[in-house]
Amino acid sequence: MATQHSRSAARLMMAPAVMLLLGWMLVPLIMTLMFSFKKYLPLRGGDLGWVGFDNYIRFVSSSSFWPSVMTTLIIVGGVLLITLVLGTLLALLLDQPMWGQGVVRILVIAPFFVMPTVSALVWKNMFMDANYGLLSYLWEFFGAEPIQWMSQASLTSIITIVSWQWLPFATLILLTAIQSLDHEQLEASEMDGATTLKRFWHIVLPHLSRAITVVLLIQTIFLLSIFAEIFVTTAGAFGSKTLTYLIFQRVLESQNVGLGSAGGVYAIILANIVAIFLMRIVGQNLDK
Amino acid sequence: MGRIVLEKVTKKFEHVEVIPPLDLTIEEGEFTVFVGPSGCGKSTLLRLIAGLEDVTSGSICIDGRETTSLPPAQRGLAMVFQSYALYPHMTVRKNIAFPLKMAKMDQAEIDRRVTTAADVLNLTDYLDRRPGQLSGGQRQRVAIGRAIVREPSAFLFDEPLSNLDAALRVGMRLEISELHKRLKTTMIYVTHDQVEAMTMADKIVVLQAGFIEQVGSPLELYRAPCNRFVAGFIGSPKMNFIEGDEAAKQGAHAIGVRPEHIKVSATEGAWKGVISVSEHLGSDTFFHVHDTGLAETITVRVDGEVSFDHGDTVYLTPRDDMIHRFDANGLRI
Amino acid sequence: MARAVSFNRKTVNTALAWAIGLLIFFPILWTILTSFKTEGQAIADPPIFLMFDWTLENYAIVQERSDYLKFLTNSVIIAGGSTLLGILVAVPAAWSMAFVPSKRTKDILLWMLSTKMLPAVGVLYPIYLIFIELGLLDTKIGLVVVLMLINLPIIVWMLYTYFKEIPSEILEAARMDGASLRSEILYVLTPMAIPGIASTILLNFILAWNEAFWTLNLTAAQAAPLTAFIASYSSPEGLFYAKLSAASTMAIAPILVLGWFSQKQLVRGLTFGAVK
Incomplete structure (x- = not known):
């Protein structure tokens, strides 16, 4: 409901944001598409002409391609699962009456404000180092053999670090949602004889569906592109190479822009598949 | 100042026509009330006049000036919103001064006008408070103050009393009527409450589904409603409608009798029935009479002292000169 | 009860x-x-x-080894600049979406968010080339623009959800009162949305502060912010825990302090305005 005046004003005012994002999306995208059909080696001759789908075929047939896709999905899926489950439990706990709730909340959300490079470095060296890391002391204390975290359990390590960073976000969103739950509804169901578990399943969880969607959407956006956590920990070694990191290596380390760009197009396609899937859910949930 | 003429105005949202072609003239200084059930298009009509919505076709002239495509600010109108729409971050003084500041009036004149308005509306003691610290009635007055300082050519009120409690509503109704008597500026007032319409209006415009059903003074509408909708909408309790043989006797498809135009007797009368509920208001008594064989219930309004009760059998007689007759299309005969 | x-x-x-x-x-x-x-x-x-x-x-050793203050200044300028620029672009857009919604509003919002899903690495080289071409490589202004673009969808989204909570009648009242669009946004909408805008600024400042892909790949010596400062400690010879810890503390301290003083807005901001 508005007038012609306000509608044209609205279009005008939306224009800068839309144009900027459109440019930000299209210009590099078109360049990437162009490079992906070329043999392009900046340090070894530069633009060496069109090569059709060669880069695409080479990128997929490379032995690192499918493992990197798997790694990406495992990391994203693993972090989502851990943060959602632990986040829900933690949110339920924080919703209970207690002393010092505010302080606990601050303690819990603090990791979100730590730079990814810092958290990766701190975890890698001070906790997961096989010789001096705190976790090694802990393992030794219980008489176990310390784990070579970065090499023997690289994915677990990365998932742990990233989950630690994102758990605060999931917890806070879910806690906010739980606090908005109508307590009369819970009391009514208690009167009806529902057990705690049933109440959680039939009342609390459905109420959280929108919050869970938001967590899924926003975390996926950020998780698909995690970089620093891998860059400073394993640098892609020991089976921790995500698609993002593989492309990064092709472009910057082996300086093969054509091949990297083809990989970029694959990554864009993968992201779009996830995006379409997510947008469907979010679109529905936004209307609520 | 303040003659508003609407010519063949229509409004469509998407493809739904909410206002079919409509003509209406509001005379200078008139207190006009748009009344109708919710969703009848009365608020939309007001917003079209205000310029908050575009007309789909037709024209709106204010004081002979074509304003159809002017933005709200240039139409010289002031509006009081249902939610009052006060600026919560500004003091009462700043709220009232806002339109003057937007008009780039000089500060001395702004101060003078704000002081006068505050004085008129009993807001002087509250000028430095914020809307959040005021009661509903005070907020309402601030909204009115913000409207009057601009000295607009007409005031638009969009259900301004619906957020107040019943007692306050009666008081504010009087205040707005007094304000109109004093300022003599055109006012257009939207409400779904026919009591507000009857008590305040010089001219009532009854709307339904975007159509104007009837335009007239309160008593004209009461005495000679031009169709069944208006007849049923104006007056409280609602007019009784009777169809069938009883109406045919009068040469009509349906007849209508207002509750206050029916005589009640314990012994004799035209129609016999049983009282199901009697409501004693002190000044008046309402009887809901069943089993007359005419309609579901007949409502009767009598003097407060008449004492019948639930279950009593009564005889009802309508006043012959007060029977409204309608044809099959619901139009007055 | x-x-x-x-x-x-x-x-x-x-x-x-x-x-x-x-x-x-x-x-x-x-x-x-x-x-x-x-x-x-x-x-x-x-x-x-x-x-x-x-x-x-x-x-003392960390400050001596790498000029902390320079990295800190870069971080503040880049995170602050990109956030403020983003707000400037996003406020009008969010106003449009919240108060003049059309059938396409939701699509545009979702499209904006979807641009965030474009893998940065997929377009790293083109951006790199553009930056070289425009002489933006290793400049603060270049990073300000890039980080503004990355966070813009989130800023628009957050402002949109906060603006939507403001009753449109109040803006209509301003319009009736003769306010121009500029006055309406400046004197009515913005003051009313201050808490939401503060949360948005705070969260996006932190996101920009912590951003570690573009800041690592598009800077060298001149414009490098704290992410790069700390990344330099990942090399094996820098592995002295106490110094690493000092550098880490220096990198995160400004944000932790900022967070401590604005807990309420932060908690609100961290939900991205998506849950009430």
Whole structure:
């Protein structure tokens, strides 16, 4: 409901944001598409002409391609699962009456404000180092053999670090949602004889569906592109190479822009598949 | 100042026509009330006049000036919103001064006008408070103050009393009527409450589904409603409608009798029935009479002292000169 | 009515929540503590919790080795600049979406968010080339623009959700009162949305502060912010825990301090305005 005046004003005012994002999306995208059909080696001759789908075929047939896709999905899926489950439990706990709730909340959300490079470095060296890391002391204390975290359990390590960073976000969103739950509804169901578990399943969880969607959407956006956590920990070694990191290596380390760009197009396609899937859910949930 | 003429105005949202072609003239200084059930298009009509919505076709002239495509600010109108729409971050003084500041009036004149308005509306003691610290009635007055300082050519009120409690509503109704008597500026007032319409209006415009059903003074509408909708909408309790043989006797498809135009007797009368509920208001008594064989219930309004009760059998007689007759299309005969 | 909870249950809740809270916070606490140890004590076996010789020498060494203040200034300029620029672009857009919605509004919003899903690495080289072409490589202005673009969808989204809570009648009242669009946004909408705008600024400042893909790949010596400062400690020869901890503490301290003073807006902002 508005007038012609306000509608044209609205279009005008939306224009800068839309144009900027459109440019930000299209210009590099078109360049990437162009490079992906070329043999392009900046340090070894530069633009060496069109090569059709060669880069695409080479990128997929490379032995690192499918493992990197798997790694990406495992990391994203693993972090989502851990943060959602632990986040829900933690949110339920924080919703209970207690002393010092505010302080606990601050303690819990603090990791979100730590730079990814810092958290990766701190975890890698001070906790997961096989010789001096705190976790090694802990393992030794219980008489176990310390784990070579970065090499023997690289994915677990990365998932742990990233989950630690994102758990605060999931917890806070879910806690906010739980606090908005109508307590009369819970009391009514208690009167009806529902057990705690049933109440959680039939009342609390459905109420959280929108919050869970938001967590899924926003975390996926950020998780698909995690970089620093891998860059400073394993640098892609020991089976921790995500698609993002593989492309990064092709472009910057082996300086093969054509091949990297083809990989970029694959990554864009993968992201779009996830995006379409997510947008469907979010679109529905936004209307609520 | 303040003659508003609407010519063949229509409004469509998407493809739904909410206002079919409509003509209406509001005379200078008139207190006009748009009344109708919710969703009848009365608020939309007001917003079209205000310029908050575009007309789909037709024209709106204010004081002979074509304003159809002017933005709200240039139409010289002031509006009081249902939610009052006060600026919560500004003091009462700043709220009232806002339109003057937007008009780039000089500060001395702004101060003078704000002081006068505050004085008129009993807001002087509250000028430095914020809307959040005021009661509903005070907020309402601030909204009115913000409207009057601009000295607009007409005031638009969009259900301004619906957020107040019943007692306050009666008081504010009087205040707005007094304000109109004093300022003599055109006012257009939207409400779904026919009591507000009857008590305040010089001219009532009854709307339904975007159509104007009837335009007239309160008593004209009461005495000679031009169709069944208006007849049923104006007056409280609602007019009784009777169809069938009883109406045919009068040469009509349906007849209508207002509750206050029916005589009640314990012994004799035209129609016999049983009282199901009697409501004693002190000044008046309402009887809901069943089993007359005419309609579901007949409502009767009598003097407060008449004492019948639930279950009593009564005889009802309508006043012959007060029977409204309608044809099959619901139009007055 | 609030349910009366037994004292015992509240005690158990409190103990459990504090234990978990401290566990989650522990890596940060440990980093801060270690930054005050000597290198020897930092790797002592068994680990020393509090009973060590507190020292500030690590901070002095870190500052000497790499000019912390320069990185800090870069971080502040880049994070602050990109956030403010983003707000300037996003406020009008969010106004349009919240108050003049059309059938396409939701699509545009979702499209904006979807641009965030474009893998940065896929377009790294083109951006790199453009930056070289425009002479933006290793400049603060270049990073300000890029980080603004990355966070713009989130800023628009957050402002949109906050603006939507403001009744449109108030803006219509301003319009009736003769306010131009500029006055309407400047004098009515913005002051009313201050808490939401503050949350948006805060969260996006932090996101920009912590951004570690573009800041690492598009800077060298001149414009490098704290992400790059800390990344330089990932090389094996820099692995001295106490110094690493000092550098880490220096990198995150501004944000932690900022967070401490604006908890309310932060908690609100961290939900991205998506949940009430």
